[in-house]
Amino acid sequence: MTADQVRDWIRRFADEIAEHRMELVRLDTAIGDGDHGTNMDRGMKKAVEKLDGTDGGDIGGDLKTVGMALVSSVGGAAGPLYGTLFLQMGTAAAGKDELDLDGWTAAVEAGVKGVQSRGKAEPGDKTMLDALFPAVDALKEGGELGEALDRSAAAAEEGMKATIPLEARKGRASYLGPRSIGHQDPGATSSSMLLRVAAETLK
Amino acid sequence: MSVKTMKKLINAPDAVVREALEGMEAAHGDLIKVNYDPAYIVRADAPVQGKVGIISGGGSGHEPMHGGFVGRGMLDAACPGEVFTSPTPDQMLEATKAVNGGAGVLHIVKNYTGDVLNFEMAADLAKGEGIDVEAVVTNDDVAVQDSLYTAGRRGVGITVIAEKICGAAAENGKPLAEVAEICRRVNGQGRTMGMALTACITPGSGEPSFDLPDDEMEIGIGIHGEPGRYREPLGSAHQVVERLATAIVEDLPYESGDNVLAFVNGMGGTPLIELYVVYNELNKFLSERGITITRHLIGDYITSLEMAGCSITLLKLDDELTGLWDAPVLTPALRWGA
Numbered sequence: 001m002t003a004d005q006v007r008d009w010i011r012r013f014a015d016e017i018a019e020h021r022m023e024l025v026r027l028d029t030a031i032g033d034g035d036h037g038t039n040m041d042r043g044m045k046k047a048v049e050k051l052d053g054t055d056g057g058d059i060g061g062d063l064k065t066v067g068m069a070l071v072s073s074v075g076g077a078a079g080p081l082y083g084t085l086f087l088q089m090g091t092a093a094a095g096k097d098e099l100d101l102d103g104w105t106a107a108v109e110a111g112v113k114g115v116q117s118r119g120k121a122e123p124g125d126k127t128m129l130d131a132l133f134p135a136v137d138a139l140k141e142g143g144e145l146g147e148a149l150d151r152s153a154a155a156a157e158e159g160m161k162a163t164i165p166l167e168a169r170k171g172r173a174s175y176l177g178p179r180s181i182g183h184q185d186p187g188a189t190s191s192s193m194l195l196r197v198a199a200e201t202l203k
Numbered sequence: 204m205s206v207k208t209m210k211k212l213i214n215a216p217d218a219v220v221r222e223a224l225e226g227m228e229a230a231h232g233d234l235i236k237v238n239y240d241p242a243y244i245v246r247a248d249a250p251v252q253g254k255v256g257i258i259s260g261g262g263s264g265h266e267p268m269h270g271g272f273v274g275r276g277m278l279d280a281a282c283p284g285e286v287f288t289s290p291t292p293d294q295m296l297e298a299t300k301a302v303n304g305g306a307g308v309l310h311i312v313k314n315y316t317g318d319v320l321n322f323e324m325a326a327d328l329a330k331g332e333g334i335d336v337e338a339v340v341t342n343d344d345v346a347v348q349d350s351l352y353t354a355g356r357r358g359v360g361i362t363v364i365a366e367k368i369c370g371a372a373a374e375n376g377k378p379l380a381e382v383a384e385i386c387r388r389v390n391g392q393g394r395t396m397g398m399a400l401t402a403c404i405t406p407g408s409g410e411p412s413f414d415l416p417d418d419e420m421e422i423g424i425g426i427h428g429e430p431g432r433y434r435e436p437l438g439s440a441h442q443v444v445e446r447l448a449t450a451i452v453e454d455l456p457y458e459s460g461d462n463v464l465a466f467v468n469g470m471g472g473t474p475l476i477e478l479y480v481v482y483n484e485l486n487k488f489l490s491e492r493g494i495t496i497t498r499h500l501i502g503d504y505i506t507s508l509e510m511a512g513c514s515i516t517l518l519k520l521d522d523e524l525t526g527l528w529d530a531p532v533l534t535p536a537l538r539w540g541a
Contacts, residue, residue, distance in 0.1 A: 033427065034408070035288060071324060072241070072293040075284050079291055080320035118320060171316045174353040175429070 001099045001145065003059050005201050007051060010066055012197040014044035017190065027186040031173040036078060036186040043074035043082070057097055063090030063107075077171055078187065081115050081128065088114030101148050105139040108152075112136050119170065126166040126173065126180065128187035134159040135195045149199040153192075160184065160192040209409040216406035220263045220285060227270055231535045234274045238301070241294040244270040245280040249302045255373040255382050256280070256302030259311040259366055260295060261318055262287040264405065265426055268363055268505045271536030277370035278534070279308075286405050286508075287427045289317035295325030299334060307335030307379035311365055311386060313358030314342040315427075337379055339386040341365060343395045343516065345454045346423030346432045357425050360468055360516030361393035363504050364528075367537065371530035385527070389518060394454050396447040397514030399424045399431065399470060403507045422446055426470075426507045440477070444484035447515045452492065457517060459493030464500070464528060466516035471506035473513055478502065481513055498528055504536065 001009075017024070017040050024037030047069040054065060063086050071083030092110035093099060099107060112132045121127045134155035139148050161184065168180035171187075213219050220242070227244065228237040235244050243260075250256060259269045260282030269281035279302035284290035299308045308329070312322045319340060326336045341358035369386045377385070399421045402411040405428070412428025415421055420443070423432025438446075457463060467482045469475070478501050486496055497520060505514070518524070531540035 033287070033429070039288070072291050075288045075291050075321070076317040077289075077320050079289075079317075080324045083324070118323070119316075169353070171354055172429075175347060177353070 001104055001202065003057050003062065003097050006059050006062060006099070007056060009198050009201040010044075010051060010062070011048055012201060013194055014048045016193045016197050017041050017044050020193065024186050024190060027184055027189055030183045031168060031176055031180045032186060033076075033172055035076060036190065039074045039076050039078055040082070040190055043070045043079065046070075046073040059096045059099060060090045060092075060094035063087070063093060066090075077119070078190075081119055081187070084114040084118045085111040101139070101142065101145045104145065105136070105148075108139060109136050121170045124166060125170045126163050126168040126185045126188075127170050128185070128191040130163045130166070130185065131156040131159040131188040131191040131195070146199075146202045149195075149202055153196045153199040156192040156195040160188040163188045209404055209406070211404075211406060213406055216409075219406050220283060223263070223266070224270070224283065227535065234533065234535060235270075238297065241291070241297050243280050243282045243294050243298040243301070244273045245298065245301050246273050246275065246278070249279050250304040251279070252304045253306055253376070254304050255306045255377065255379045256299070256304060256308040257311065257366070257369055257373055257382070258282065258295065258298050258302060258308060259362070260284070260290045260298070260322075261313055261315070262289060262427070264403075264508045265505050267503070267536030269366070272363070272366050272534050274532070274534030274538075275541060276367075276374050276530060276532035276534070277537065278366055286407060289315065289321050292321050292325035292328060295322055296328045296332075299325065299329045299336065300332070303334050307337065309369060309373070309379060309382050309386065310336060310338040311362065311369065312338055312340045313362050314340050314355055315357060316354050335379060337383040339365070339383055339390065341390045343390060343393045344425065345394050345396050345450050346425070359397065359426055360395035360466055360505055360514050361390055361518065363468075364393060364464065364466060364500070364516065364518055365389045367532060368524060368527045370532065371527040374530065375527075385524075389524065392455070392519040393516060394451045395514055395516040396450050397424050397426070397431075397468075397470065397512060398422045398443055398447060399507075399510050399512035400437070401472060401509075401511040403428045403471070403510035405508065420512075424507075424510075424512065426505060428507055428510065440480045441484050443513075444481055444488055444515070448485055448488045451515060451517055452489075452494070455517075455519065457492075457494050457519060461494050462497040462520045462525075463489070463494055464498040464518040464520055465489070465496045466500040466504075466518070468500075468505055468514045468516065469503040470510040470512040470514065471503060472509040472511035473503075475502065478513060481515070485515060498525065
């Protein structure tokens with residue numbers, strides 16, 4: 001994946017979030033405070049604006065720019081969590097102008113580990129990690145980059161759907177206890193979008 | 204669903220936070236300064252050299268908390284987020300730098316996932332710049348069952364009292380570790396529970412945060428218009444106090460012979476006359492159990508926009524905490540002895 005393709009991925013994610021903003025708001029209203037779509041849309045627009053103001057070519061630098069933009073504009077829990085994801089990916093991809101499957105996998109894994117240590121969630125807690133963990137596992141199966149990205153997108157989507165029967169143990173949804181069962185997690189939903197547009201970027 | 208018009212004294216929903224900050228700066232320029240990008244309120248004479256700096260922050264809509272508590276003897280800075288949305292780490296980092304007088308900075312954080320995560324990032328960034336930072340998370344709301352399987356108890360009324368007491372300790376020259384320890388002690392000896400007669404409407408959504416029929420009340424609410432522990436038919440002030448105070452007293456527990464600070468807080472839409480009725484009931488309730496109110500605070504200090512209702516906070520006092528509570532404070536919303 002080239003530096004230009006990484007930027008393309010970020011722009012596609014911003015478009016995807018904007019298009020599905022109200023769907024994310026609805027999911028979050030059911031079990032959270034209803035601002036996930038609005039906050040992520042504001043943050044990704046800011047991230048694209050910041051990217052447009054820089055030269056590009058350095059994947060690590062671009063991902064850090066995205067991370068800082070999210071951290072400083074999203075607020076709530078999603079700001080630090082998505083911000084950390086991109087900041088850690090950026091650190092893992094520092095100075096690179098292209099990522100092969102190993103490089104991409106290492107970057108995504110570093111990002112996901114960052115999210116886990118920031119949010120202290122475990123798989124099955126009904127969070128974005130329920131989409132991200134299976135995606136990392138799918139990437140590690142190796143093979144050709146495009147195929148691996150397709151596999152990780154499918155795994156993330158499956159993980160997202162698997163949050164529906166779960167009881168939330170983190171974040172504001174956890175105050176609902178059993179009443180959180182039966183709802184798809186909004187964070188897992190936006191994370192699944194992130195991996196799907198990554199696969200689409202290479203097509 | 205019938206569409207109700209939002210009746211608020213505002214110009215535009217997305218301008219509320221900034222215009223309120225401008226109003227505070229215009230009114231209280233002798234005590235505070237306001238920075239707008241990123242947004243934080245800082246005491247006019249910051250940084251105070253050699254003194255531990257204390258900052259807090261959270262979503263807007265809880266005024267006077269936290270901006271109204273910036274000033275001598277309380278907070279050095281406050282970071283306001285959007286209404287009911289956590290502020291961001293860049294605000295907290297800049298506020299931390301602005302109040303660092305070389306003795307380190309204490310972050311007082313209410314236990315909400317967003318607030319905690321953003322303050323953690325800010326603390327990491329500040330430490331990276333060589334500033335000594337400690338954070339204390341308040342979690343005094345007995346309405347939430349504390350368990351491994353939830354985000355834990357919410358931080359509510361005790362936060363105001365912790366900010367006052369820690370502010371006094373810092374003003375007295377206590378080092379960072381000691382101010383943080385006092386903050387943990389106040390949080391550990393304090394408990395709160397709230398109730399609502401009405402929901403509230405955020406300017407952004409324009410709709411009530413929950414539906415509450417005219418003849419019912421919500422017991423165990425938080426401060427973001429989230430529903431509470433249970434709902435029941437509207438009762439008298441006597442019944443309400445019994446509900447809230449029983450849950451509080453049994454939780455710590457507070458026992459016969461204890462001296463307490465009693466804080467009766469209005470949620471924003473409750474007249475002071477009703478808060479005094481509540482205080483009178485609370486005083487009787489505690490006296491019957493041998494618990495003595497030796498200090499009190501009554502009024503709107505940690506609100507949920509226009510929500511009607513109240514919260515009760517108790518803090519078990521000792522001589523040191525009493526002395527720190529009595530120490531001079533000079534802020535827009537709380538002032539005595541100065």
